[in-house]
Amino acid sequence: MMSMVTREQVLKTLEGVQDPELGGNVVELGMITDVVVSGSAVEIGLALTIAECPLRSQIEGDTNRRVGSIPGVDSVNIRTTAMTKRQRAGLMSVARQRARDNAEQTLVAATTRVVAIASGKGGVGKSSTAVNLAAGLVEAGYQVGLLDADIWGFSIPRMLGVTGRLEAHPETKLIQPLEAHGVKAVSTGLIVEDEETALMWRGLMLSKAVEQFLKQVEWGNLDYLLIDMPPGTGDVQMALTRMLPQAEMVVVTTPQGAAQRVAIRVADMARRSHMPVVGVVENMSGDVFGKGGGQELADELNVPLLGSIPLDPAVVAAGDSGNPVVLAVEPGPAAIALTALVARLIEVVPPAELETCTGRIAKLLADLEDGAA
Ligand SMILES: Nc1ncnc2c1ncn2[C@@H]1O[C@H](COP(=O)(O)OP(=O)(O)OP(=O)(O)O)[C@@H](O)[C@H]1O
Ligand SMILES: [Mg+2]
DSSP, X not given: OOOOOOHHHHHHHHTTOEETTTTEETTTTTOEEEEEEETTEEEEEEEESSTTOTTHHHHHHHHHHHHHTXXXXXXXXXXXXXXXXXXXXXXXHHHHHHHHHHSOOOSSOTTOEEEEEEESSTTSSHHHHHHHXXXXXXXXXXXXXXXXXXXXXXXXXXXXXXXXXXXXXXXXXXXXXXXXXXXEEEOGXXXXXXXXXXXHHHHSOHXXXXXXXXXXXXXXXOSEEEEEOOSSOSHHHHHHHHHXXXXXXXXXXXXXXXXXHHHHHHHHHHHHHTOOEEEEEEEEEBTTTBXXXXXXXXXXHTOOEEEEEEOOHHHHHHHHHTOOGGGOSSOOHHHHHHXXXXXXXXXXXXXXXXXXXXXXXXXXXXXXXXXXX
């Protein structure tokens, strides 16, 4: 005789269904409102954060498959509903607690889109691209941070035209980013020059320095945090993904050949750091270096080519004067291409609240908290 299916058995199985966004299973997150077993038929009440949650089909599919594979279950019927305000608040407090317990604490908001600007080799224009994207995103109306992860070879202060010294808030002791063109920036080039502090920073491993920037800088509520990556691979990538699981990568490349080798290096870098590549930017394209390397690399990595920035002396001049070329009053070819790139990035990596249920809920919750305060 077939053994009886129990409610407990179903609940135990449901612990295997994850909400990938919230990083918890549907039982602990309180998304299972009801389990009714009648013989071999199981009926499950599933409450999603919002009815039009983009993850709906994935969670329903998982639930169906897992419960359906319990011996003795012939049919699974899922009734999906949208959570009430109160259920949502409960869920978010569980999710937040979990996030606190699991992730290393950084001061980067969970809703901040983190984009690392990386490349397979040095000198291709990572820093120029990062600075122009940051300034362009501010122009587009977003709150933007720029972290210079090139600890030894920093170029953000010069290119963004940010001056001054980073200082900690007297009470919170948190480092306050410096602002230029509306971009909140942090770089080792902005660290106080006194002997002791300089020595301390010089003594830090690269990954430790980045860690300090993530954990001790008061970033505030950013829409985007861009990270100017150092040339080469390794430590810094690892540290970033460990601390910012939401980080994604934009790869900058030049148009000339050898793309194959670069592609392998980039793919390897992405795989080892678990950082998804969202797209490729071809930089310095035009007569001198040719064209096409960007598209080649994009095809190789199976991601879109986000833009192609021509070789343009205005980029160098702008970088040297600390006025990102994307902000030029009379935009030349590079400025025009960079403006288009900004728009494309917003499409591919939209600000959190536009995209996901979690983002929307986080915002809702923030509003509620603001109201309560
Ligand atoms: N589209 C462009 N047209 C002309 N010059 C450019 C362009 N993009 C970048 N440059 C110049 O090329 C040089 C290298 O650029 P950048 O410093 O941004 O590269 P990087 O990849 O960050 O280098 P590194 O690997 O050393 O960090 C700079 O002098 C910059 O001004
Ligand atoms: Mg650089």
